[in-house]
Amino acid sequence: MTAGHRGAGLFVAALLSLAGVSGGASAPAATPLTFAIVPKLLDNPVFNYARLGAEKRARALGNIRIVWRAPQEADAAKQVEILESLIAMKVDGIAVSCNEPEALRAAIDKAIAAGIPTITFDSDSPRSRRLTYYGVNDLECGRLLGAELVRETGGRGDVAMLTGMRGAFNLETRMEGVREALRGHPGISLVQTVACDDDTAKAVSQIEGVMRTRPSLAGWAFVGGWPLFARGALDPVDQKRTAVVSWDALPPEWPYLESGKVRLLLAQRVFHWGVESVNLLLAAKRGVRLPRHSYAGVDLVTPRNLAVYRTLWKRWEDPAVPFGEDPLLKP
Amino acid sequence: MLVLVSMGVLLWAVAPRTPAGDSTFLNRENLMQVARAFSFIGIASVGATLVIVSGGIDLSVGSVLGLTVVVTAMSLSAGWGIAAASAAGLLAATACGLANGALIAWAGLPPFIVTLGMLSIARGAGYWLSGGRIISGLPDPFVGFGQGFLASVVPLPVVVMLAAMLAGAVLMRRTVLGRAVHALGGNEAAAVLAGLPVRPLKLAVYGLGGLFAGLAGLMYVARFGYGSSTAGNGWELQVISAVVIGGTSLSGGDGTVVGSVLGAAVIGILTNGLTLLSVPEEYNQLVVGVVIVMAVLGDRLKGAGGLT
Numbered sequence: 036m037t038a039g040h041r042g043a044g045l046f047v048a049a050l051l052s053l054a055g056v057s058g059g060a061s062a063p064a065a066t067p068l069t070f071a072i073v074p075k076l077l078d079n080p081v082f083n084y085a086r087l088g089a090e091k092r093a094r095a096l097g098n099i100r101i102v103w104r105a106p107q108e109a110d111a112a113k114q115v116e117i118l119e120s121l122i123a124m125k126v127d128g129i130a131v132s133c134n135e136p137e138a139l140r141a142a143i144d145k146a147i148a149a150g151i152p153t154i155t156f157d158s159d160s161p162r163s164r165r166l167t168y169y170g171v172n173d174l175e176c177g178r179l180l181g182a183e184l185v186r187e188t189g190g191r192g193d194v195a196m197l198t199g200m201r202g203a204f205n206l207e208t209r210m211e212g213v214r215e216a217l218r219g220h221p222g223i224s225l226v227q228t229v230a231c232d233d234d235t236a237k238a239v240s241q242i243e244g245v246m247r248t249r250p251s252l253a254g255w256a257f258v259g260g261w262p263l264f265a266r267g268a269l270d271p272v273d274q275k276r277t278a279v280v281s282w283d284a285l286p287p288e289w290p291y292l293e294s295g296k297v298r299l300l301l302a303q304r305v306f307h308w309g310v311e312s313v314n315l316l317l318a319a320k321r322g323v324r325l326p327r328h329s330y331a332g333v334d335l336v337t338p339r340n341l342a343v344y345r346t347l348w349k350r351w352e353d354p355a356v357p358f359g360e361d362p363l364l365k366p
Numbered sequence: 367m368l369v370l371v372s373m374g375v376l377l378w379a380v381a382p383r384t385p386a387g388d389s390t391f392l393n394r395e396n397l398m399q400v401a402r403a404f405s406f407i408g409i410a411s412v413g414a415t416l417v418i419v420s421g422g423i424d425l426s427v428g429s430v431l432g433l434t435v436v437v438t439a440m441s442l443s444a445g446w447g448i449a450a451a452s453a454a455g456l457l458a459a460t461a462c463g464l465a466n467g468a469l470i471a472w473a474g475l476p477p478f479i480v481t482l483g484m485l486s487i488a489r490g491a492g493y494w495l496s497g498g499r500i501i502s503g504l505p506d507p508f509v510g511f512g513q514g515f516l517a518s519v520v521p522l523p524v525v526v527m528l529a530a531m532l533a534g535a536v537l538m539r540r541t542v543l544g545r546a547v548h549a550l551g552g553n554e555a556a557a558v559l560a561g562l563p564v565r566p567l568k569l570a571v572y573g574l575g576g577l578f579a580g581l582a583g584l585m586y587v588a589r590f591g592y593g594s595s596t597a598g599n600g601w602e603l604q605v606i607s608a609v610v611i612g613g614t615s616l617s618g619g620d621g622t623v624v625g626s627v628l629g630a631a632v633i634g635i636l637t638n639g640l641t642l643l644s645v646p647e648e649y650n651q652l653v654v655g656v657v658i659v660m661a662v663l664g665d666r667l668k669g670a671g672g673l674t
Binding site for chain 1: 379382399464489490494500503586591642
């Protein structure tokens with residue numbers, strides 16, 4: 036791993052030891068707790084891993100039930116309805132990934148007022164009264180992705196950027212980070228930005244289009260992994276000439292590292308969205324005061340460390356291996 | 367056709383040149399890439415044309431495509447042969463279409479509501495079956511087909527689109543079924559009085575709508591080599607736009623499948639052209655909308671029925 040836990044993991048561990056709930060060995064409470072987790076939508080594979088993480092962590096703790104609720108498609112208004120029904124159900128905690136920061140604000144505040152510990156993960160609502168936000172700092176990680184692109188291109192040449200849905204708060208912030216990182220390098224210029232509307236097929240055809248007019252492109256930054264779920268998405272890209280760096284490192288994207296078509300994947304801790312949501316809600320429930328932000332670490336996955344990442348991923352996915360101190364992550 | 371030709375000439379004129387002075391737009395490779403990119407919408411638009419000419423609407427096309435993608439990819443990764451997996455995918459899609467048709471024909475429900483329900487049902491079924499996972503690592507011969515070429519020039523999904531278009535055109539113009547579909551869409555009451563089997567006709571039309579959406583789904587899996595229940599999200603609007611740009615009347619009775627495939631080409635070429643021209647992302651969506659409306663408006667003012 037080029038980068039490991041950035042504070043947050045250690046931080047949460049410290050909180051939990053304060054709260055006396057470290058590891059899976061804590062004594063089960065008399066009444067089981069119900070934690071509701073509300074991702075942006077059901078139909079997105081990244082949240083599926085978060086769900087695995089949350090359920091595994093809940094099983095390890097022994098007295099926690101996970102309620103998984105989300106709209107079928109990304110829809111802030113539907114999330115508000117879901118939150119209101121969870122408040123009526125009097126759940127013991129809510130973790131939500133917000134489709135739109137301001138639209139969710141009132142519902143989050145209502146849950147807090149009703150005495151339900153509520154946090155955000157993956158996508159924040161900074162002006163709400165949520166106890167904490169667990170997830171990456173999109174601006175910082177955008178800068179990191181941009182810096183890696185500068186490094187891979189040697190700081191020279193024309194580069195392009197691919198985004199998903201125009202106006203999505205987290206994607207816009209990531210792009211701003213990439214632009215900032217490029218700004219300090221006069222030899223590199225961002226010549227084109229394309230948006231694929233979170234659609235893999237459209238992403239693939241846009242890469243074809245851009246490579247057609249700019250065959251000598253020095254690099255690409257994808258602020259989401261859309262095209263890399265498909266095979267052959269980078270066929271028009273000459274890997275010797277064009278360096279590709281991308282957000283996310285889900286299993287279908289790994290072959291691109293193996294073939295060298297992609298130089299670097301910036302992996303969010305998708306399993307930990309679930310794991311840490313459970314940990315943080317439990318800490319809050321036990322009276323621990325949470326900080327406003329619990330920034331999550333990222334893993335920079337490259338062709339050289341892919342084997343290690345693959346091992347880690349298998350452990351995260353394996354129901355029999357509990358989350359916790361991982362020997363592979365020790366420096 | 368006029369819109370397509372004028373767009374082509376315009377893009378040839380303004381698209382950047384390669385260092386050798388060739389147009390980046392008007393060259394065989396780019397045109398074939400563009401055709402492959404819109405072939406999925408093109409294939410699905412053949413079935414949608416039938417539905418719309420019959421006086422109906424199918425909002426479930428994108429979701430049925432997505433369900434087909436999931437069923438086919440899961441069958442393949444479970445070790446099924448290509449033929450069996452493809453059959454399973456097409457069967458699922460056709461079943462969705464037939465369910466639409468049965469509810470519309472026999473229960474008398476409005477097509478808009480029935481297919482809106484199916485939009486949600488098929489998408490939900492795909493999510494439930496796949497558990498929200500991305501299905502990757504599909505066998506090479508299948509993916510080889512989607513990424514392959516006929517005579518190393520024409521991408522195979524484009525060949526399938528042309529075959530689907532031909533089949534659809536023959537069906538619409540040269541068969542009793544095709545004429546009956548036109549009659550049904552032109553005036554349903556008259557079709558009933560004329561003794562046409564209106565209910566079985568509707569069943570067939572929506573069943574075919576599902577089948578073509580399924581065929582588009584098969585090509586999707588073969589081209590992109592992965593399955594996810596999110597495939598084709600929101601594509602129903604692109605399919606319906608293609609049909610309308612192609613000159614088919616939304617009130618039924620009139621339209622051609624060749625027009626619809628050309629309509630899909632207009633949308634595909636527009637998207638490609640904006641990328642080639644590096645139109646800033648902020649205006650891209652806006653330009654697409656304006657050009658689509660202008661295309662249809664220009665066509666209507668000309669007094670012709672459509673693009674063909």
